[in-house]
Amino acid sequence: MTVEASSTHTAKLLTYPMNAWYVAAWDYEVTAKGILARTVAGRPLALYRTGDGRPVALADACWHRLAPLSQGKLIGNEEIQCPYHGLRYNSAGRCTGMPAQETINPSATVASFPVVDRYRYVWVWLGEPTLANPDDIPDMHQMSSDEWAGDGETIYAPCNYQLVLDNLMDLTHEEFVHSSSIGQEELSQSEFNVTHDEKSVTVTRWMKNINPPPFWLKNMRDKFPGFEGKVDRWQIIHYYYPSTICIDVGVAKAGTGAPEGDRSQGVNGYVMNTISPERDRSCHYYWAFMRNYRLDSQLITTQLRNGVHGVFGEDEVMLKAQQEAIDANPDYEFYSLNIDAGGMWVRRILERALAAEGRGAASPATGKPAS
Amino acid sequence: MTDKQARWQNATVVECFDVAEGVKRIVVAPEHPQPARPGEHLDVLVTLSDGRTDERSYSIAGASPSGDRLAVSVSKPHASRGGSAFMRSLSPGDTLRITQPLQDFPLRVGAPSYVLLAGGVGITAIRGMASTLKRLGADYVLHYVGATRDRMAYLPQLEERHGDRLISHVTSEHGRMSVAQLVATVPANAELYMCGPIRLMEEIRRTWEREGRDITALRYETFGNSGWFEPTPFEVTIPRLGVTVTVGEGESMLEALENAGVDMMYDCRRGECGLCEVKILGLEGTVDHRDVFYSERQKSPNTKMCCCVSRVTGEPGHSVGQAKVIIEVT
Numbered sequence: 001m002t003v004e005a006s007s008t009h010t011a012k013l014l015t016y017p018m019n020a021w022y023v024a025a026w027d028y029e030v031t032a033k034g035i036l037a038r039t040v041a042g043r044p045l046a047l048y049r050t051g052d053g054r055p056v057a058l059a060d061a062c063w064h065r066l067a068p069l070s071q072g073k074l075i076g077n078e079e080i081q082c083p084y085h086g087l088r089y090n091s092a093g094r095c096t097g098m099p100a101q102e103t104i105n106p107s108a109t110v111a112s113f114p115v116v117d118r119y120r121y122v123w124v125w126l127g128e129p130t131l132a133n134p135d136d137i138p139d140m141h142q143m144s145s146d147e148w149a150g151d152g153e154t155i156y157a158p159c160n161y162q163l164v165l166d167n168l169m170d171l172t173h174e175e176f177v178h179s180s181s182i183g184q185e186e187l188s189q190s191e192f193n194v195t196h197d198e199k200s201v202t203v204t205r206w207m208k209n210i211n212p213p214p215f216w217l218k219n220m221r222d223k224f225p226g227f228e229g230k231v232d233r234w235q236i237i238h239y240y241y242p243s244t245i246c247i248d249v250g251v252a253k254a255g256t257g258a259p260e261g262d263r264s265q266g267v268n269g270y271v272m273n274t275i276s277p278e279r280d281r282s283c284h285y286y287w288a289f290m291r292n293y294r295l296d297s298q299l300i301t302t303q304l305r306n307g308v309h310g311v312f313g314e315d316e317v318m319l320k321a322q323q324e325a326i327d328a329n330p331d332y333e334f335y336s337l338n339i340d341a342g343g344m345w346v347r348r349i350l351e352r353a354l355a356a357e358g359r360g361a362a363s364p365a366t367g368k369p370a371s
Numbered sequence: 372m373t374d375k376q377a378r379w380q381n382a383t384v385v386e387c388f389d390v391a392e393g394v395k396r397i398v399v400a401p402e403h404p405q406p407a408r409p410g411e412h413l414d415v416l417v418t419l420s421d422g423r424t425d426e427r428s429y430s431i432a433g434a435s436p437s438g439d440r441l442a443v444s445v446s447k448p449h450a451s452r453g454g455s456a457f458m459r460s461l462s463p464g465d466t467l468r469i470t471q472p473l474q475d476f477p478l479r480v481g482a483p484s485y486v487l488l489a490g491g492v493g494i495t496a497i498r499g500m501a502s503t504l505k506r507l508g509a510d511y512v513l514h515y516v517g518a519t520r521d522r523m524a525y526l527p528q529l530e531e532r533h534g535d536r537l538i539s540h541v542t543s544e545h546g547r548m549s550v551a552q553l554v555a556t557v558p559a560n561a562e563l564y565m566c567g568p569i570r571l572m573e574e575i576r577r578t579w580e581r582e583g584r585d586i587t588a589l590r591y592e593t594f595g596n597s598g599w600f601e602p603t604p605f606e607v608t609i610p611r612l613g614v615t616v617t618v619g620e621g622e623s624m625l626e627a628l629e630n631a632g633v634d635m636m637y638d639c640r641r642g643e644c645g646l647c648e649v650k651i652l653g654l655e656g657t658v659d660h661r662d663v664f665y666s667e668r669q670k671s672p673n674t675k676m677c678c679c680v681s682r683v684t685g686e687p688g689h690s691v692g693q694a695k696v697i698i699e700v701t
Contacts, residue, residue, distance in 0.1 A: 090587055092479055092482075092587065094587035095587075096586075096587055101645065101664070102665070102666035102668065102669060103663060103664060103665065103666050104586065104587075105643045105644060105663070105664070106589075106590070106591055106592060106593070106643070106663060107475050107592065107639075107643055109477070112479070114480060114481065128406075128408065129479075129480040130408070130409070130478075130480055130503050130506070130507060132480065358405070358406075
């Protein structure tokens with residue numbers, strides 16, 4: 001069975017746009033000492049840095065017989081050598097050496113993709129290279145700002161990337177999935193507001209005069225030792241095309257003006273999420289938790305990272321189970337709830353981008369994992 | 372990079388008209404449009420004068436954004452492998468078999484600066500690159516070499532679009548362009564993309580190498596259809612197999628041997644890979660090496676040749692019997 005883009009049903013396996021910036025790796029994962037193999041948007045990449053620190057993203061298949069370059073070695077300032085027959089390429093993907101001949105075939109190249117170091121990540125553009133504009137990289141400035149501190153990890157999620165976007169665009173699931181840390185019943189009881197433009201979606205939810213859940217009570221006490229009492233809690237979810245979601249989260253002492261803009265009596269975090277599809281049913285989910293108080297405390301950085309690690313571990317279990325259930329029930333469709341408004345706008349933006357690339361939105365849902 | 376396999380489809384000829392003396396523009400509507408990128412070409416199934424069909428490559432001279440209209444430019448059929456006559460005979464309404472746009476000559480985005488060089492009908496491939504570089508706001512110069520103004524296709528349009536960035540070298544007005552001077556003006560960090568007659572490209576390539584420039588910054592593609600001499604018939608003999616055939620001016624030595632039933636090895640069929648190499652045992656005439664596989668050192672003793680593109684020629688006005696090569700094959 002194939003789910004057509006024109007169907008009234010919501011795509012269960014959304015394919016991914018190619019004309020888009022995706023994170024290929026954390027900056028520290030890409031080095032001049034070795035080659036990182038990673039698949040982004042279905043394209044296997046060999047990632048490394050030149051001697052002067054510039055990131056390079058080459059197609060991970062030698063021009064000659066498609067042996068994986070990532071299993072080769074780095075030579076000199078910027079060259080990579082195929083592990084099989086020793087063809088060498090420079091950072092532009094051009095062959096610089098062929099075995100047993102005095103010339104180099106001018107056609108011998110591997111794709112070298114536009115790549116940019118930004119916000120602690122290495123971003124790559126796998127689509128039409130003349131359209132790659134680094135100004136279109138999603139805004140994750142909290143990752144490299146003096147006013148924010150924090151750290152994060154990578155989750156390898158065995159599910160379609162859109163399931164992660166759905167998860168992050170609707171946080172009512174916190175009440176059920178994360179009941180011991182950040183969940184509380186006010187989440188599903190409170191109103192939310194959705195806005196969007198061509199490349200972004202925002203979902204705003206305020207919960208006023210509530211008891212802080214354990215995670216937030218701890219954070220309040222880090223800033224206001226001994227804090228007790230009610231808080232106003234916010235979640236402002238910012239989605240940026242194609243697959244970055246930065247969530248402005250926090251609590252402030254109830255009634256001190258946070259909803260009106262004065263957050264001085266509260267604690268503020270930013271949950272930074274960017275999801276890079278690997279293939280139809282897998283993605284790399286890069287996250288970090290940033291805060292704008294007690295910036296010099298490694299204790300708090302580590303505690304927050306470990307805390308979010310535990311929370312997101314609960315999501316990982318659910319996402320895996322959801323993908324398995326989708327594949328086990330190929331004849332059933334998705335239906336939507338009112339709480340899906342944010343996630344549905346994200347789908348709309350992605351589907352329009354896919355249509356502009358002349359591609360349908362849905363991958364064939366065969367019921368069997370592709371890999 | 373050849374990133375896709377060729378998929379054949381029907382296309383309908385929409386327009387044919389001269390864009391310069393001896394240069395015809397042919398616009399086709401493919402059955403399955405897809406956007407074309409700078410440097411891409413089409414493979415076209417052509418019918419040769421003897422009725423056989425063969426594949427020829429033509430750079431895309433222009434395309435609508437969706438790729439539902441694709442244009443190629445075809446020059447008069449001297450020094451070609453016989454496909455141009457077919458292409459020039461097309462008229463609106465005719466159908467032909469073409470591939471989707473194929474990429475072997477990609478324009479790299481992000482070089483500090485660019486020099487583009489087009490010779491004659493080579494402007495076809497270079498023009499789209501120039502447009503893209505202009506759109507991207509890149510630092511580029513476009514050199515366009517031609518014999519006379521009226522044989523230089525798209526010259527007024529290029530002048531209007533590229534202004535001072537276009538430098539035209541019209542041989543009839545300014546004399547022959549100095550390749551040494553041109554290479555000397557290419558900035559150290561620039562990439563040079565060129566498309567044109569083999570004599571021009573060879574001269575650039577030799578100068579480039581002699582000056583110790585980065586060989587990977589010199590970008591070109593060859594369809595193997597341009598030589599140092601006009602193609603003329605010649606005779607080829609393989610003593611071990613007892614085969615002697617005449618290679619006509621509209622076919623390659625590889626094709627002639629295949630037609631004679633010789634089991635030939637080859638891959639690229641455009642003088643790049645070296646798989647079709649034959650050993651030369653005897654020669655009457657001159658070898659017109661049209662490949663980019665051999666180095667100069669390897670070409671000069673005439674002990675081997677790439678039979679997919681290279682030819683043998685005699686003195687002007689020679690008869691077939693005066694241009695001969697005796698070879699051994701693998």
